[in-house]
Structures are given as C-alpha cells and as structure tokens.
Amino acid sequence: MACVRNCDLFHQLREPYGDVVRTGPCEETLHLNPAVPSASLHTTPKGGLTLNGIYIPKGTTVVTPQYSLMGDERNFIHPNNWIPERFTTHPELVLDKQGFVAWATRKYSCVGKISLLEIRTAAAQIVKTFDIEFAPGEDGTTMFREALDFFTTTPGPLYLVLKEWKN
Ligand code: HEM
Numbered sequence: 001m002a003c004v005r006n007c008d009l010f011h012q013l014r015e016p017y018g019d020v021v022r023t024g025p026c027e028e029t030l031h032l033n034p035a036v037p038s039a040s041l042h043t044t045p046k047g048g049l050t051l052n053g054i055y056i057p058k059g060t061t062v063v064t065p066q067y068s069l070m071g072d073e074r075n076f077i078h079p080n081n082w083i084p085e086r087f088t089t090h091p092e093l094v095l096d097k098q099g100f101v102a103w104a105t106r107k108y109s110c111v112g113k114i115s116l117l118e119i120r121t122a123a124a125q126i127v128k129t130f131d132i133e134f135a136p137g138e139d140g141t142t143m144f145r146e147a148l149d150f151f152t153t154t155p156g157p158l159y160l161v162l163k164e165w166k167n
Contacts, residue, residue, distance in 0.1 A: 024084030030102035034066040075099025135159035
C-alpha cells in the first residue's frame, strides 16, 4: 500500500524550517490543479483591445483559462510535472512568472490570497499529526478523473486512512 510518508514532500512539510519549503508544494498543487481552472468570463472595454497585434472589438467575451496558461511550456519547464522546487529553490523552472495565475491577476484578482497561509498551515498540521495512506482499493487517480469544473474545481472522491503520527 502506498504511504504518503515515503514521499519527499511529506518530509519537506514536516521540516521545522520549512516555511519557505511549504510554499512550494502548495503553489505547485495550485499550478497543476487550479482551483478556478477555466476562470470567469470578462468583456473587452469601450474601444476594444489589441493583444499581440490582434484587435478584439469592444463587448467581446474573453476568457483565459488558468489550466491552459499554467500548463503552457512557454511559462513553465515541464509544466505538467510535479516540481514544488520551481516555487522555492529552482525559480529557473518558471519561465514567465505572469503564467502563474492561481489567484488571477490585476483588477479582478482574488481578494482572498491570504488563503495560501491557511492552506500551508492546514497542510503542515495534518502531516505533522497523521501518517496518511491510501485506503484499500484507492490509487489516488479518481479525484482527478472525476473532477468537475463548476467555476471552482470539485474534485472526485479520495479515500485515505489517517493514523496518528508518533514522532
Ligand atoms: C486556494 C484558495 C483560493 C483561490 C485559488 C482563489 C482563486 C480566485 C480566482 C482565480 C479569482 C478570480 C476569478 C475570476 O476570474 O474572476 C478569485 C476571485 C475572488 N476570490 Fe478567491 N480564491 C481562493 C480563496 C478565496 C478566499 C478564502 C476568499 C475570501 C475570503 C476569496 C474571495 C474572492 C473574491 C471576493 C473574488 C472576486 C474578486 C473580484 O471579482 O473583484 N477567495 N479567487
């Protein structure tokens, strides 16, 4: 049975100095699985918009899906591989920082970006309290295969067994 404890990430999250390290796994998770994968629709302003030499008339509905931006090789080296270090010790794996748009960007971006702190705290507390294993019959793929985009991502089921961790 696969045990999350055996992966490097688990050790990294338990590091006492891991404040910076903890950011990597959380941001990389959002990079690979954006909470708002297709993003919302926006309308071009009065006078239209010219992007990369292409004119888009006013009132046109436009959308830039996060999933596409964050999976683009022009923005990330090996964009679909799990590499938390791209957000910590190996920033060269991010070719264009503007390609990381988990909280969207500029005027209409998320007002709740402080949620990153909450996610980091929760993840660290969980892995410091429990050993985590896949439940019998679970292989970790259903949550991705059955994920649905309802503006925010609703993952499929993931069955785990949590046991108290004795340090
Ligand atoms: C992992 C956590 C979160 C992620 C990844 C996230 C992501 C986003 C994204 C991508 C948008 C822009 C949607 C668009 O394209 O229009 C957005 C908007 C927004 N988010 Fe979050 N969000 C998170 C947590 C939160 C929390 C905790 C709050 C509130 C406490 C919050 C409040 C808002 C609000 C109010 C907007 C609308 C902003 C506007 O249109 O002016 N978010 N969020």
